[in-house]
Amino acid sequence: SFAAMADQREAFARSTGQRFSAISAEALGQLGKTETELIEIESRVEEIASAIAENACDLAPLKTELALLESRAKQLETKGVDDVYTGELSSGKQLAKEAKKDMLKRLEALFSRFDALFADLKSKGVASVPPTPAGSGK
Numbered sequence: 001s002f003a004a005m006a007d008q009r010e011a012f013a014r015s016t017g018q019r020f021s022a023i024s025a026e027a028l029g030q031l032g033k034t035e036t037e038l039i040e041i042e043s044r045v046e047e048i049a050s051a052i053a054e055n056a057c058d059l060a061p062l063k064t065e066l067a068l069l070e071s072r073a074k075q076l077e078t079k080g081v082d083d084v085y086t087g088e089l090s091s092g093k094q095l096a097k098e099a100k101k102d103m104l105k106r107l108e109a110l111f112s113r114f115d116a117l118f119a120d121l122k123s124k125g126v127a128s129v130p131p132t133p134a135g136s137g138k
């Protein structure tokens with residue numbers, strides 16, 4: 001994971017006295033924030049998956065939460081990963097590229113997980129929550 005790579009990066013930097021350029025540090029910092037949010041989303045999705053598997057509660061609110069988590073994950077992919085450019089980096093370029101690749105792979109797995117969970121909910125007869133019509137005041 002990126003967190004493990006960050007620990008390795010810090011240990012390497014201490015042992016070699018290497019410092020990252022400001023632009024590399026900024027990119028790696030952004031990727032670190034993305035990693036934290038991705039871990040939160042992955043963790044919550046697994047909690048929801050367990051609840052669905054156990055039919056532990058009313059599943060409709062979980063479906064709504066899953067849709068929100070999927071939206072957050074898509075936004076994270078765009079703003080947290082794709083928007084971090086590595087072309088101009090030098091000192092942190094390889095680490096940033098590896099972190100982006102790892103997160104994109106995990107996001108793809110997460111999107112597949114969302115699809116499977118939505119299919120499971122549908123098979124259990126959980127209806128979609130209809131959107132509130134615009135201007136209805138609800």
